[in-house]
Amino acid sequence: MNFITQTVKELAMDANCNIGKSFIDELREALQKEKSEIGKNVIEQIIENDTIAMENKEPMCQDTGMVVVFVELGYDVHLTGDLYDAINEGIRQAYHEGFLRKSVAKHPITRGNTNDNTPGVIHVKLVPGENIKITLAPKGGGSENMSLVKMLVPSDGIEGIKKLVLHTIFYAGGKPCPPLIVGIGLGGNLEKSAQIAKEALMRDLKDVNPDPVLAKLEQELLEEINTLGVGPMGFGGSTTALAVKINAYPCHIASLPVAINLQCHASRHKERTI
Ligand code: SF4
Structure with a gap:
Protein backbone atom coordinates (compact mmCIF):
# COMPACT_ATOMS: atom_id res chain seq x y z
CA MET A 1 0.00 0.00 0.00
CA ASN A 2 3.09 2.20 0.12
CA PHE A 3 2.50 3.56 -3.36
CA ILE A 4 -0.95 4.82 -2.31
CA THR A 5 0.51 6.52 0.75
CA GLN A 6 3.29 8.04 -1.34
CA THR A 7 0.83 9.26 -4.01
CA VAL A 8 -1.47 10.86 -1.43
CA LYS A 9 1.49 12.52 0.26
CA GLU A 10 2.76 14.01 -3.01
CA LEU A 11 -0.69 15.15 -4.13
CA ALA A 12 -1.40 16.82 -0.76
CA MET A 13 1.91 18.70 -0.74
CA ASP A 14 1.56 19.73 -4.37
CA ALA A 15 -2.10 20.78 -4.04
CA ASN A 16 -1.35 23.10 -1.13
CA CYS A 17 1.47 24.93 -2.91
CA ASN A 18 0.74 24.71 -6.61
CA ILE A 19 -2.56 26.17 -7.82
CA GLY A 20 -1.55 25.42 -11.43
CA LYS A 21 -1.01 27.63 -14.45
CA SER A 22 -4.54 27.19 -15.80
CA PHE A 23 -6.05 28.64 -12.63
CA ILE A 24 -3.70 31.63 -12.77
CA ASP A 25 -4.83 32.11 -16.40
CA GLU A 26 -8.45 32.15 -15.18
CA LEU A 27 -7.54 34.85 -12.67
CA ARG A 28 -5.77 36.87 -15.38
CA GLU A 29 -8.89 36.65 -17.57
CA ALA A 30 -11.01 37.81 -14.62
CA LEU A 31 -8.61 40.69 -14.04
CA GLN A 32 -9.25 41.96 -17.58
CA LYS A 33 -13.02 41.92 -17.02
CA GLU A 34 -13.14 43.19 -13.42
CA LYS A 35 -14.81 46.60 -13.24
CA SER A 36 -13.76 47.82 -9.80
CA GLU A 37 -10.27 49.15 -9.06
CA ILE A 38 -10.16 47.55 -5.62
CA GLY A 39 -11.41 44.31 -7.17
CA LYS A 40 -8.56 44.42 -9.71
CA ASN A 41 -6.09 45.09 -6.93
CA VAL A 42 -7.29 42.08 -4.94
CA ILE A 43 -7.06 39.77 -7.97
CA GLU A 44 -3.51 41.03 -8.64
CA GLN A 45 -2.58 40.22 -5.05
CA ILE A 46 -4.05 36.73 -5.33
CA ILE A 47 -2.06 36.12 -8.54
CA GLU A 48 1.12 37.36 -6.86
CA ASN A 49 0.47 35.24 -3.77
CA ASP A 50 -0.20 32.09 -5.80
CA THR A 51 2.88 32.67 -7.97
CA ILE A 52 5.15 33.05 -4.93
CA ALA A 53 3.62 29.91 -3.42
CA MET A 54 4.32 27.93 -6.61
CA GLU A 55 7.89 29.21 -6.93
CA ASN A 56 8.81 28.71 -3.29
CA LYS A 57 6.79 25.52 -2.78
CA GLU A 58 4.99 27.12 0.15
CA PRO A 59 1.27 26.88 0.96
CA MET A 60 -0.84 29.48 -0.85
CA CYS A 61 -3.06 29.93 2.23
CA GLN A 62 -2.66 29.55 5.99
CA ASP A 63 -5.78 27.38 5.95
CA THR A 64 -4.37 24.15 4.51
CA GLY A 65 -7.76 22.54 4.74
CA MET A 66 -9.34 19.24 5.66
CA VAL A 67 -8.36 16.76 2.96
CA VAL A 68 -11.08 15.30 0.73
CA VAL A 69 -10.05 12.26 -1.31
CA PHE A 70 -12.02 10.72 -4.17
CA VAL A 71 -10.83 7.24 -5.11
CA GLU A 72 -11.92 5.49 -8.31
CA LEU A 73 -10.92 1.90 -7.64
CA GLY A 74 -10.72 -0.51 -10.58
CA TYR A 75 -12.60 -3.83 -10.16
CA ASP A 76 -9.38 -5.68 -11.09
CA VAL A 77 -7.22 -4.03 -8.44
CA HIS A 78 -6.32 -6.27 -5.51
CA LEU A 79 -5.32 -4.35 -2.41
CA THR A 80 -3.29 -6.09 0.27
CA GLY A 81 -3.96 -3.68 3.11
CA ASP A 82 -6.38 -1.07 4.41
CA LEU A 83 -7.01 1.63 1.79
CA TYR A 84 -8.24 4.16 4.34
CA ASP A 85 -5.18 3.69 6.56
CA ALA A 86 -2.87 4.09 3.54
CA ILE A 87 -4.58 7.34 2.51
CA ASN A 88 -4.55 8.76 6.04
CA GLU A 89 -0.86 7.88 6.39
CA GLY A 90 -0.17 9.87 3.20
CA ILE A 91 -2.05 12.85 4.63
CA ARG A 92 -0.16 12.52 7.92
CA GLN A 93 3.23 12.49 6.20
CA ALA A 94 2.38 15.39 3.86
CA TYR A 95 1.21 17.70 6.63
CA HIS A 96 4.18 16.82 8.84
CA GLU A 97 6.94 17.01 6.21
CA GLY A 98 5.38 19.92 4.32
CA PHE A 99 4.92 22.00 7.53
CA LEU A 100 1.26 22.40 6.62
CA ARG A 101 -1.13 23.63 9.30
CA LYS A 102 -2.96 20.84 11.11
CA SER A 103 -6.59 21.87 10.63
CA VAL A 104 -8.65 18.92 11.91
CA ALA A 105 -10.47 18.95 15.26
CA LYS A 106 -10.76 15.60 17.11
CA HIS A 107 -14.39 16.08 18.04
CA PRO A 108 -16.98 18.60 16.83
CA ILE A 109 -18.05 19.50 20.39
CA THR A 110 -15.04 18.90 22.65
CA ARG A 111 -12.63 20.02 19.88
CA GLY A 112 -8.85 19.46 20.34
CA ASN A 113 -6.54 18.87 17.37
CA THR A 114 -5.70 15.48 15.86
CA ASN A 115 -2.23 17.03 15.28
CA ASP A 116 -1.66 15.31 11.94
CA ASN A 117 -4.57 16.61 9.81
CA THR A 118 -6.19 13.17 9.72
CA PRO A 119 -8.65 11.76 9.11
CA GLY A 120 -9.40 12.78 5.56
CA VAL A 121 -12.91 12.60 4.12
CA ILE A 122 -12.60 9.63 1.76
CA HIS A 123 -15.05 8.65 -0.98
CA VAL A 124 -14.48 5.36 -2.83
CA LYS A 125 -16.20 4.42 -6.09
CA LEU A 126 -15.74 1.09 -7.90
CA VAL A 127 -15.09 1.42 -11.63
CA PRO A 128 -14.04 -0.94 -14.44
CA GLY A 129 -10.31 -1.47 -14.98
CA GLU A 130 -7.06 -2.17 -13.18
CA ASN A 131 -6.12 1.33 -12.06
CA ILE A 132 -6.69 3.58 -9.08
CA LYS A 133 -7.45 7.23 -9.71
CA ILE A 134 -6.93 9.49 -6.72
CA THR A 135 -8.28 13.04 -6.69
CA LEU A 136 -7.27 15.01 -3.62
CA ALA A 137 -8.61 18.38 -2.48
CA PRO A 138 -7.57 20.23 0.69
CA LYS A 139 -10.79 22.13 1.50
CA GLY A 140 -10.67 25.37 3.43
CA GLY A 141 -13.00 25.99 6.36
S1 SF4 B 1 -11.63 30.01 2.59
FE1 SF4 B 1 -9.92 29.30 3.88
S2 SF4 B 1 -8.60 28.17 2.44
FE2 SF4 B 1 -9.92 29.44 1.21
S3 SF4 B 1 -8.72 31.30 0.82
FE3 SF4 B 1 -10.08 31.65 2.60
S4 SF4 B 1 -8.80 31.20 4.39
FE4 SF4 B 1 -7.80 30.25 2.58
Missing part, protein backbone atom coordinates in the same frame (compact mmCIF):
# COMPACT_ATOMS: atom_id res chain seq x y z
CA GLY A 142 -14.08 29.50 5.35
CA SER A 143 -15.74 28.49 2.11
CA GLU A 144 -17.02 25.17 3.48
CA ASN A 145 -18.75 27.04 6.33
CA MET A 146 -20.75 29.11 3.85
CA SER A 147 -21.97 26.01 1.97
CA LEU A 148 -25.36 24.37 2.53
CA VAL A 149 -27.89 21.73 1.54
CA LYS A 150 -31.53 22.70 1.20
CA MET A 151 -34.38 20.37 0.36
CA LEU A 152 -36.48 22.33 -2.10
CA VAL A 153 -39.65 20.89 -3.63
CA PRO A 154 -40.24 20.36 -7.37
CA SER A 155 -42.58 23.39 -7.62
CA ASP A 156 -39.68 25.66 -6.56
CA GLY A 157 -38.12 24.87 -9.95
CA ILE A 158 -35.26 26.73 -11.58
CA GLU A 159 -36.35 30.05 -10.05
CA GLY A 160 -36.19 28.52 -6.55
CA ILE A 161 -32.72 27.12 -7.24
CA LYS A 162 -31.45 30.48 -8.51
CA LYS A 163 -32.95 32.37 -5.58
CA LEU A 164 -31.26 30.01 -3.10
CA VAL A 165 -27.85 30.22 -4.82
CA LEU A 166 -27.89 34.02 -5.14
CA HIS A 167 -29.12 34.50 -1.56
CA THR A 168 -26.42 32.14 -0.22
CA ILE A 169 -23.60 33.88 -2.06
CA PHE A 170 -24.80 37.42 -1.35
CA TYR A 171 -25.11 36.83 2.40
CA ALA A 172 -21.81 34.93 2.54
CA GLY A 173 -20.10 38.12 1.31
CA GLY A 174 -16.33 37.96 1.74
CA LYS A 175 -16.37 35.04 4.21
CA PRO A 176 -15.79 32.27 1.63
CA CYS A 177 -12.88 34.25 0.09
CA PRO A 178 -14.18 35.01 -3.42
CA PRO A 179 -13.67 34.82 -6.38
CA LEU A 180 -15.51 31.54 -5.93
CA ILE A 181 -16.01 28.33 -7.77
CA VAL A 182 -19.64 27.40 -7.09
CA GLY A 183 -20.26 23.66 -7.00
CA ILE A 184 -23.95 22.74 -7.09
CA GLY A 185 -25.48 19.31 -6.61
CA LEU A 186 -29.05 18.96 -7.82
CA GLY A 187 -31.11 15.88 -7.03
CA GLY A 188 -30.29 12.61 -5.33
CA ASN A 189 -31.19 13.00 -1.65
CA LEU A 190 -29.70 14.95 1.25
CA GLU A 191 -26.25 13.33 1.25
CA LYS A 192 -26.03 12.57 -2.46
CA SER A 193 -26.60 16.20 -3.41
CA ALA A 194 -23.73 17.28 -1.14
CA GLN A 195 -21.38 14.68 -2.57
CA ILE A 196 -22.06 15.58 -6.21
CA ALA A 197 -21.71 19.29 -5.37
CA LYS A 198 -18.23 18.54 -4.03
CA GLU A 199 -17.44 16.48 -7.12
CA ALA A 200 -18.54 19.41 -9.28
CA LEU A 201 -15.69 21.44 -7.76
CA MET A 202 -13.19 18.97 -9.25
CA ARG A 203 -14.33 19.71 -12.82
CA ASP A 204 -12.20 21.60 -15.30
CA LEU A 205 -13.19 25.27 -15.16
CA LYS A 206 -13.41 25.43 -18.95
CA ASP A 207 -15.52 22.31 -19.47
CA VAL A 208 -19.04 22.58 -20.84
CA ASN A 209 -21.79 20.61 -19.12
CA PRO A 210 -22.97 17.86 -21.50
CA ASP A 211 -26.55 18.41 -20.25
CA PRO A 212 -27.84 21.48 -22.14
CA VAL A 213 -30.31 22.38 -19.36
CA LEU A 214 -27.52 22.42 -16.79
CA ALA A 215 -25.09 24.17 -19.17
CA LYS A 216 -27.60 27.00 -19.59
CA LEU A 217 -28.23 27.21 -15.85
CA GLU A 218 -24.48 27.30 -15.12
CA GLN A 219 -24.05 30.21 -17.53
CA GLU A 220 -27.08 32.15 -16.28
CA LEU A 221 -26.13 31.68 -12.64
CA LEU A 222 -22.53 32.80 -13.26
CA GLU A 223 -23.77 36.01 -14.90
CA GLU A 224 -26.29 36.68 -12.12
CA ILE A 225 -23.79 35.93 -9.33
CA ASN A 226 -21.39 38.42 -10.87
CA THR A 227 -24.01 41.17 -10.74
CA LEU A 228 -24.34 40.79 -6.94
CA GLY A 229 -21.43 43.18 -6.35
CA VAL A 230 -19.69 41.05 -3.70
CA GLY A 231 -16.45 41.02 -5.69
CA PRO A 232 -12.96 39.68 -4.92
CA MET A 233 -12.63 38.98 -1.16
CA GLY A 234 -15.95 40.78 -0.67
CA PHE A 235 -14.51 44.27 -1.33
CA GLY A 236 -16.93 44.90 -4.20
CA GLY A 237 -16.62 44.25 -7.90
CA SER A 238 -17.87 42.16 -10.77
CA THR A 239 -15.82 39.00 -10.12
CA THR A 240 -17.67 37.18 -7.35
CA ALA A 241 -17.36 33.80 -9.08
CA LEU A 242 -15.09 32.37 -11.75
CA ALA A 243 -17.30 29.42 -12.58
CA VAL A 244 -20.50 27.59 -11.67
CA LYS A 245 -20.45 23.80 -12.03
CA ILE A 246 -23.63 21.77 -11.60
CA ASN A 247 -23.87 17.99 -11.24
CA ALA A 248 -27.25 16.27 -11.18
CA TYR A 249 -28.70 12.91 -10.12
CA PRO A 250 -32.25 11.45 -10.26
CA CYS A 251 -34.32 12.24 -7.17
CA HIS A 252 -37.56 11.40 -5.35
CA ILE A 253 -40.72 12.71 -7.04
CA ALA A 254 -41.45 14.86 -3.95
CA SER A 255 -38.00 16.42 -3.67
CA LEU A 256 -35.61 18.86 -5.29
CA PRO A 257 -32.44 18.64 -3.18
CA VAL A 258 -29.98 21.48 -3.78
CA ALA A 259 -26.46 21.45 -2.35
CA ILE A 260 -24.25 24.51 -2.74
CA ASN A 261 -20.58 23.88 -2.07
CA LEU A 262 -18.58 27.08 -2.23
CA GLN A 263 -14.92 26.89 -3.15
CA CYS A 264 -12.68 29.84 -2.36
CA HIS A 265 -10.03 31.20 -4.72
CA ALA A 266 -7.58 28.70 -3.18
CA SER A 267 -9.14 26.11 -5.46
CA ARG A 268 -6.78 23.24 -4.70
CA HIS A 269 -7.14 19.81 -6.19
CA LYS A 270 -4.76 17.37 -7.83
CA GLU A 271 -5.28 13.97 -9.35
CA ARG A 272 -3.20 10.99 -10.42
CA THR A 273 -3.93 7.57 -11.87
CA ILE A 274 -1.73 4.69 -10.68
Whole structure:
Protein backbone atom coordinates (compact mmCIF):
# COMPACT_ATOMS: atom_id res chain seq x y z
CA MET A 1 0.00 0.00 0.00
CA ASN A 2 3.09 2.20 0.12
CA PHE A 3 2.50 3.56 -3.36
CA ILE A 4 -0.95 4.82 -2.31
CA THR A 5 0.51 6.52 0.75
CA GLN A 6 3.29 8.04 -1.34
CA THR A 7 0.83 9.26 -4.01
CA VAL A 8 -1.47 10.86 -1.43
CA LYS A 9 1.49 12.52 0.26
CA GLU A 10 2.76 14.01 -3.01
CA LEU A 11 -0.69 15.15 -4.13
CA ALA A 12 -1.40 16.82 -0.76
CA MET A 13 1.91 18.70 -0.74
CA ASP A 14 1.56 19.73 -4.37
CA ALA A 15 -2.10 20.78 -4.04
CA ASN A 16 -1.35 23.10 -1.13
CA CYS A 17 1.47 24.93 -2.91
CA ASN A 18 0.74 24.71 -6.61
CA ILE A 19 -2.56 26.17 -7.82
CA GLY A 20 -1.55 25.42 -11.43
CA LYS A 21 -1.01 27.63 -14.45
CA SER A 22 -4.54 27.19 -15.80
CA PHE A 23 -6.05 28.64 -12.63
CA ILE A 24 -3.70 31.63 -12.77
CA ASP A 25 -4.83 32.11 -16.40
CA GLU A 26 -8.45 32.15 -15.18
CA LEU A 27 -7.54 34.85 -12.67
CA ARG A 28 -5.77 36.87 -15.38
CA GLU A 29 -8.89 36.65 -17.57
CA ALA A 30 -11.01 37.81 -14.62
CA LEU A 31 -8.61 40.69 -14.04
CA GLN A 32 -9.25 41.96 -17.58
CA LYS A 33 -13.02 41.92 -17.02
CA GLU A 34 -13.14 43.19 -13.42
CA LYS A 35 -14.81 46.60 -13.24
CA SER A 36 -13.76 47.82 -9.80
CA GLU A 37 -10.27 49.15 -9.06
CA ILE A 38 -10.16 47.55 -5.62
CA GLY A 39 -11.41 44.31 -7.17
CA LYS A 40 -8.56 44.42 -9.71
CA ASN A 41 -6.09 45.09 -6.93
CA VAL A 42 -7.29 42.08 -4.94
CA ILE A 43 -7.06 39.77 -7.97
CA GLU A 44 -3.51 41.03 -8.64
CA GLN A 45 -2.58 40.22 -5.05
CA ILE A 46 -4.05 36.73 -5.33
CA ILE A 47 -2.06 36.12 -8.54
CA GLU A 48 1.12 37.36 -6.86
CA ASN A 49 0.47 35.24 -3.77
CA ASP A 50 -0.20 32.09 -5.80
CA THR A 51 2.88 32.67 -7.97
CA ILE A 52 5.15 33.05 -4.93
CA ALA A 53 3.62 29.91 -3.42
CA MET A 54 4.32 27.93 -6.61
CA GLU A 55 7.89 29.21 -6.93
CA ASN A 56 8.81 28.71 -3.29
CA LYS A 57 6.79 25.52 -2.78
CA GLU A 58 4.99 27.12 0.15
CA PRO A 59 1.27 26.88 0.96
CA MET A 60 -0.84 29.48 -0.85
CA CYS A 61 -3.06 29.93 2.23
CA GLN A 62 -2.66 29.55 5.99
CA ASP A 63 -5.78 27.38 5.95
CA THR A 64 -4.37 24.15 4.51
CA GLY A 65 -7.76 22.54 4.74
CA MET A 66 -9.34 19.24 5.66
CA VAL A 67 -8.36 16.76 2.96
CA VAL A 68 -11.08 15.30 0.73
CA VAL A 69 -10.05 12.26 -1.31
CA PHE A 70 -12.02 10.72 -4.17
CA VAL A 71 -10.83 7.24 -5.11
CA GLU A 72 -11.92 5.49 -8.31
CA LEU A 73 -10.92 1.90 -7.64
CA GLY A 74 -10.72 -0.51 -10.58
CA TYR A 75 -12.60 -3.83 -10.16
CA ASP A 76 -9.38 -5.68 -11.09
CA VAL A 77 -7.22 -4.03 -8.44
CA HIS A 78 -6.32 -6.27 -5.51
CA LEU A 79 -5.32 -4.35 -2.41
CA THR A 80 -3.29 -6.09 0.27
CA GLY A 81 -3.96 -3.68 3.11
CA ASP A 82 -6.38 -1.07 4.41
CA LEU A 83 -7.01 1.63 1.79
CA TYR A 84 -8.24 4.16 4.34
CA ASP A 85 -5.18 3.69 6.56
CA ALA A 86 -2.87 4.09 3.54
CA ILE A 87 -4.58 7.34 2.51
CA ASN A 88 -4.55 8.76 6.04
CA GLU A 89 -0.86 7.88 6.39
CA GLY A 90 -0.17 9.87 3.20
CA ILE A 91 -2.05 12.85 4.63
CA ARG A 92 -0.16 12.52 7.92
CA GLN A 93 3.23 12.49 6.20
CA ALA A 94 2.38 15.39 3.86
CA TYR A 95 1.21 17.70 6.63
CA HIS A 96 4.18 16.82 8.84
CA GLU A 97 6.94 17.01 6.21
CA GLY A 98 5.38 19.92 4.32
CA PHE A 99 4.92 22.00 7.53
CA LEU A 100 1.26 22.40 6.62
CA ARG A 101 -1.13 23.63 9.30
CA LYS A 102 -2.96 20.84 11.11
CA SER A 103 -6.59 21.87 10.63
CA VAL A 104 -8.65 18.92 11.91
CA ALA A 105 -10.47 18.95 15.26
CA LYS A 106 -10.76 15.60 17.11
CA HIS A 107 -14.39 16.08 18.04
CA PRO A 108 -16.98 18.60 16.83
CA ILE A 109 -18.05 19.50 20.39
CA THR A 110 -15.04 18.90 22.65
CA ARG A 111 -12.63 20.02 19.88
CA GLY A 112 -8.85 19.46 20.34
CA ASN A 113 -6.54 18.87 17.37
CA THR A 114 -5.70 15.48 15.86
CA ASN A 115 -2.23 17.03 15.28
CA ASP A 116 -1.66 15.31 11.94
CA ASN A 117 -4.57 16.61 9.81
CA THR A 118 -6.19 13.17 9.72
CA PRO A 119 -8.65 11.76 9.11
CA GLY A 120 -9.40 12.78 5.56
CA VAL A 121 -12.91 12.60 4.12
CA ILE A 122 -12.60 9.63 1.76
CA HIS A 123 -15.05 8.65 -0.98
CA VAL A 124 -14.48 5.36 -2.83
CA LYS A 125 -16.20 4.42 -6.09
CA LEU A 126 -15.74 1.09 -7.90
CA VAL A 127 -15.09 1.42 -11.63
CA PRO A 128 -14.04 -0.94 -14.44
CA GLY A 129 -10.31 -1.47 -14.98
CA GLU A 130 -7.06 -2.17 -13.18
CA ASN A 131 -6.12 1.33 -12.06
CA ILE A 132 -6.69 3.58 -9.08
CA LYS A 133 -7.45 7.23 -9.71
CA ILE A 134 -6.93 9.49 -6.72
CA THR A 135 -8.28 13.04 -6.69
CA LEU A 136 -7.27 15.01 -3.62
CA ALA A 137 -8.61 18.38 -2.48
CA PRO A 138 -7.57 20.23 0.69
CA LYS A 139 -10.79 22.13 1.50
CA GLY A 140 -10.67 25.37 3.43
CA GLY A 141 -13.00 25.99 6.36
CA GLY A 142 -14.08 29.50 5.35
CA SER A 143 -15.74 28.49 2.11
CA GLU A 144 -17.02 25.17 3.48
CA ASN A 145 -18.75 27.04 6.33
CA MET A 146 -20.75 29.11 3.85
CA SER A 147 -21.97 26.01 1.97
CA LEU A 148 -25.36 24.37 2.53
CA VAL A 149 -27.89 21.73 1.54
CA LYS A 150 -31.53 22.70 1.20
CA MET A 151 -34.38 20.37 0.36
CA LEU A 152 -36.48 22.33 -2.10
CA VAL A 153 -39.65 20.89 -3.63
CA PRO A 154 -40.24 20.36 -7.37
CA SER A 155 -42.58 23.39 -7.62
CA ASP A 156 -39.68 25.66 -6.56
CA GLY A 157 -38.12 24.87 -9.95
CA ILE A 158 -35.26 26.73 -11.58
CA GLU A 159 -36.35 30.05 -10.05
CA GLY A 160 -36.19 28.52 -6.55
CA ILE A 161 -32.72 27.12 -7.24
CA LYS A 162 -31.45 30.48 -8.51
CA LYS A 163 -32.95 32.37 -5.58
CA LEU A 164 -31.26 30.01 -3.10
CA VAL A 165 -27.85 30.22 -4.82
CA LEU A 166 -27.89 34.02 -5.14
CA HIS A 167 -29.12 34.50 -1.56
CA THR A 168 -26.42 32.14 -0.22
CA ILE A 169 -23.60 33.88 -2.06
CA PHE A 170 -24.80 37.42 -1.35
CA TYR A 171 -25.11 36.83 2.40
CA ALA A 172 -21.81 34.93 2.54
CA GLY A 173 -20.10 38.12 1.31
CA GLY A 174 -16.33 37.96 1.74
CA LYS A 175 -16.37 35.04 4.21
CA PRO A 176 -15.79 32.27 1.63
CA CYS A 177 -12.88 34.25 0.09
CA PRO A 178 -14.18 35.01 -3.42
CA PRO A 179 -13.67 34.82 -6.38
CA LEU A 180 -15.51 31.54 -5.93
CA ILE A 181 -16.01 28.33 -7.77
CA VAL A 182 -19.64 27.40 -7.09
CA GLY A 183 -20.26 23.66 -7.00
CA ILE A 184 -23.95 22.74 -7.09
CA GLY A 185 -25.48 19.31 -6.61
CA LEU A 186 -29.05 18.96 -7.82
CA GLY A 187 -31.11 15.88 -7.03
CA GLY A 188 -30.29 12.61 -5.33
CA ASN A 189 -31.19 13.00 -1.65
CA LEU A 190 -29.70 14.95 1.25
CA GLU A 191 -26.25 13.33 1.25
CA LYS A 192 -26.03 12.57 -2.46
CA SER A 193 -26.60 16.20 -3.41
CA ALA A 194 -23.73 17.28 -1.14
CA GLN A 195 -21.38 14.68 -2.57
CA ILE A 196 -22.06 15.58 -6.21
CA ALA A 197 -21.71 19.29 -5.37
CA LYS A 198 -18.23 18.54 -4.03
CA GLU A 199 -17.44 16.48 -7.12
CA ALA A 200 -18.54 19.41 -9.28
CA LEU A 201 -15.69 21.44 -7.76
CA MET A 202 -13.19 18.97 -9.25
CA ARG A 203 -14.33 19.71 -12.82
CA ASP A 204 -12.20 21.60 -15.30
CA LEU A 205 -13.19 25.27 -15.16
CA LYS A 206 -13.41 25.43 -18.95
CA ASP A 207 -15.52 22.31 -19.47
CA VAL A 208 -19.04 22.58 -20.84
CA ASN A 209 -21.79 20.61 -19.12
CA PRO A 210 -22.97 17.86 -21.50
CA ASP A 211 -26.55 18.41 -20.25
CA PRO A 212 -27.84 21.48 -22.14
CA VAL A 213 -30.31 22.38 -19.36
CA LEU A 214 -27.52 22.42 -16.79
CA ALA A 215 -25.09 24.17 -19.17
CA LYS A 216 -27.60 27.00 -19.59
CA LEU A 217 -28.23 27.21 -15.85
CA GLU A 218 -24.48 27.30 -15.12
CA GLN A 219 -24.05 30.21 -17.53
CA GLU A 220 -27.08 32.15 -16.28
CA LEU A 221 -26.13 31.68 -12.64
CA LEU A 222 -22.53 32.80 -13.26
CA GLU A 223 -23.77 36.01 -14.90
CA GLU A 224 -26.29 36.68 -12.12
CA ILE A 225 -23.79 35.93 -9.33
CA ASN A 226 -21.39 38.42 -10.87
CA THR A 227 -24.01 41.17 -10.74
CA LEU A 228 -24.34 40.79 -6.94
CA GLY A 229 -21.43 43.18 -6.35
CA VAL A 230 -19.69 41.05 -3.70
CA GLY A 231 -16.45 41.02 -5.69
CA PRO A 232 -12.96 39.68 -4.92
CA MET A 233 -12.63 38.98 -1.16
CA GLY A 234 -15.95 40.78 -0.67
CA PHE A 235 -14.51 44.27 -1.33
CA GLY A 236 -16.93 44.90 -4.20
CA GLY A 237 -16.62 44.25 -7.90
CA SER A 238 -17.87 42.16 -10.77
CA THR A 239 -15.82 39.00 -10.12
CA THR A 240 -17.67 37.18 -7.35
CA ALA A 241 -17.36 33.80 -9.08
CA LEU A 242 -15.09 32.37 -11.75
CA ALA A 243 -17.30 29.42 -12.58
CA VAL A 244 -20.50 27.59 -11.67
CA LYS A 245 -20.45 23.80 -12.03
CA ILE A 246 -23.63 21.77 -11.60
CA ASN A 247 -23.87 17.99 -11.24
CA ALA A 248 -27.25 16.27 -11.18
CA TYR A 249 -28.70 12.91 -10.12
CA PRO A 250 -32.25 11.45 -10.26
CA CYS A 251 -34.32 12.24 -7.17
CA HIS A 252 -37.56 11.40 -5.35
CA ILE A 253 -40.72 12.71 -7.04
CA ALA A 254 -41.45 14.86 -3.95
CA SER A 255 -38.00 16.42 -3.67
CA LEU A 256 -35.61 18.86 -5.29
CA PRO A 257 -32.44 18.64 -3.18
CA VAL A 258 -29.98 21.48 -3.78
CA ALA A 259 -26.46 21.45 -2.35
CA ILE A 260 -24.25 24.51 -2.74
CA ASN A 261 -20.58 23.88 -2.07
CA LEU A 262 -18.58 27.08 -2.23
CA GLN A 263 -14.92 26.89 -3.15
CA CYS A 264 -12.68 29.84 -2.36
CA HIS A 265 -10.03 31.20 -4.72
CA ALA A 266 -7.58 28.70 -3.18
CA SER A 267 -9.14 26.11 -5.46
CA ARG A 268 -6.78 23.24 -4.70
CA HIS A 269 -7.14 19.81 -6.19
CA LYS A 270 -4.76 17.37 -7.83
CA GLU A 271 -5.28 13.97 -9.35
CA ARG A 272 -3.20 10.99 -10.42
CA THR A 273 -3.93 7.57 -11.87
CA ILE A 274 -1.73 4.69 -10.68
S1 SF4 B 1 -11.63 30.01 2.59
FE1 SF4 B 1 -9.92 29.44 1.21
S2 SF4 B 1 -8.72 31.30 0.82
FE2 SF4 B 1 -10.08 31.65 2.60
S3 SF4 B 1 -8.80 31.20 4.39
FE3 SF4 B 1 -9.92 29.30 3.88
S4 SF4 B 1 -8.60 28.17 2.44
FE4 SF4 B 1 -7.80 30.25 2.58
